[in-house]
Amino acid sequence: MPAMLTDVFRGHPIHLPHSHIPDFTSLRELPDSYKWTPKDDLLFSAAPSPPATGENIPLIDLDHPDATNQIGHACRTWGAFQISNHGVPLGLLQDIEFLTGSLFGLPVQRKLKSARSETGVSGYGVARIASFFNKQMWSEGFTITGSPLNNFRKLWPQHHLNYCDIVEEYEEHMKKLASKLMWLALNSLGVSEEDIEWASLSSDLNWAQAALQLNHYPVCPEPDRAMGLAAHTDSTLLTILYQNNTAGLQVFRDDLGWVTVPPFPGSLVVNVGDLFHILSNGLFKSVLHRARVNQTRARLSVAFLWGPQSDIKISPVPKLVSPVESPLYQSVTWKEYLRTKATHFNKALSMIRNHREE
Numbered sequence: 195m196p197a198m199l200t201d202v203f204r205g206h207p208i209h210l211p212h213s214h215i216p217d218f219t220s221l222r223e224l225p226d227s228y229k230w231t232p233k234d235d236l237l238f239s240a241a242p243s244p245p246a247t248g249e250n251i252p253l254i255d256l257d258h259p260d261a262t263n264q265i266g267h268a269c270r271t272w273g274a275f276q277i278s279n280h281g282v283p284l285g286l287l288q289d290i291e292f293l294t295g296s297l298f299g300l301p302v303q304r305k306l307k308s309a310r311s312e313t314g315v316s317g318y319g320v321a322r323i324a325s326f327f328n329k330q331m332w333s334e335g336f337t338i339t340g341s342p343l344n345n346f347r348k349l350w351p352q353h354h355l356n357y358c359d360i361v362e363e364y365e366e367h368m369k370k371l372a373s374k375l376m377w378l379a380l381n382s383l384g385v386s387e388e389d390i391e392w393a394s395l396s397s398d399l400n401w402a403q404a405a406l407q408l409n410h411y412p413v414c415p416e417p418d419r420a421m422g423l424a425a426h427t428d429s430t431l432l433t434i435l436y437q438n439n440t441a442g443l444q445v446f447r448d449d450l451g452w453v454t455v456p457p458f459p460g461s462l463v464v465n466v467g468d469l470f471h472i473l474s475n476g477l478f479k480s481v482l483h484r485a486r487v488n489q490t491r492a493r494l495s496v497a498f499l500w501g502p503q504s505d506i507k508i509s510p511v512p513k514l515v516s517p518v519e520s521p522l523y524q525s526v527t528w529k530e531y532l533r534t535k536a537t538h539f540n541k542a543l544s545m546i547r548n549h550r551e552e
């Protein structure tokens with residue numbers, strides 16, 4: 195996988211307190227800096243949840259004859275769905291979960307040997323969005339772009355090659371799955387490969403790239419006051435998320451509030467990201483989501499964040515733009531968008547939106 199994302203934050207350092215990541219297991223009480231009140235998580239103005247209706251994001255069987263329409267509907271209404279029969283071997287999901295558990299189980303001092311630098315993308319640390327919040331999140335993360343070899347060697351001097359193989363195999367499966375899902379979703383809108391210049395020009399998947407984000411949410415002494423990962427949308431085209439058998443992911447819908455996505459063994463969660471929202475001229479929703487924590491079980495998740503190569507301009511598909519209106523968004527590369535997001539976070543999408551005359 196080409197390492198094009200690695201230099202995206204060069205010249206855009208963020209000062210994050212990686213070195214202050216505590217040894218979570220030793221904390222019997224929640225420190226004040228980790229106590230969130232509802233106003234600490236208001237950057238995306240998500241209204242409080244109305245009473246639960248039991249509605250949830252759809253679980254779509256990819257072998258179902260109507261899968262295309264179901265995916266299209268889910269992208270328009272939720273911006274998220276779960277999938278079964280996705281073709282990723284269960285053993286590989288178990289391997290990536292094992293790798294993730296093993297990484298975060300290492301002593302803090304070892305993990306810090308591969309700490310993400312202030313201008314880097316890859317490595318160990320707190321989520322990049324942490325700089326926008328006054329409170330700290332109850333989680334730790336590890337981002338992989340390009341080869342993980344150098345970092346993995348520092349983490350596991352003996353076993354790094356086995357772990358590199360797992361990451362490579364996982365990314366290969368994810369790449370193919372993400373592309374299949376994108377085309378199914380676009381087909382549901384009547385859009386095919388010939389309608390998108392950059393996709394039709396390059397053979398196989400040379401136009402795509404990705405980052406793998408491993409997340410750990412340790413057991414928390416006061417889960418109702420803590421936040422695992424604050425509300426955000428992904429900057430991607432699509433994100434494919436594996437979660438272990440512990441609930442915590444929540445997605446937001448204006449009419450339903452925060453809805454918890456139950457883990458179904460072997461299934462994967464798919465999120466529409468901001469770039470897919472732009473490409474679909476606003477028809478697909480980039481889903482606002484967050485992760486909560488709990489008092490009894492540690493939670494692990496693995497997000498495959500998938501988007502176009504850094505030099506590809508994403509703009510609304512002409513077929514989806516009305517002939518009498520301008521496209522909803524200006525064109526933008528993933529790199530430009532990540533930089534805008536790194537400085538303006540929740541305002542990034544509206545900054546590239548074309549404001550129409552009334």
Ligand SMILES: C=C1C[C@]23C[C@@]1(O)CC[C@H]2[C@@]12CCC[C@@](C)(C(=O)O1)[C@H]2[C@@H]3C(=O)O
Nearest residue numbers: 315321322323337405407426428429430499
């Ligand atoms: C490619 C990327 C997407 C991401 C920023 C990053 O450079 C690598 C990590 C990704 C992640 C994972 C956790 C949530 C998120 C908002 C963050 O802070 O880092 C996403 C970023 C994103 O989608 O914008």
Ligand SMILES: O=C(O)CCC(=O)C(=O)O
Nearest residue numbers: 407409428443485495497
């Ligand atoms: O842990 C989760 O369920 C969410 C992770 C996530 O949103 C991310 O890595 O972007």
Ligand SMILES: [Fe+2]
Nearest residue numbers: 426427428483
């Ligand atoms: Fe996310």
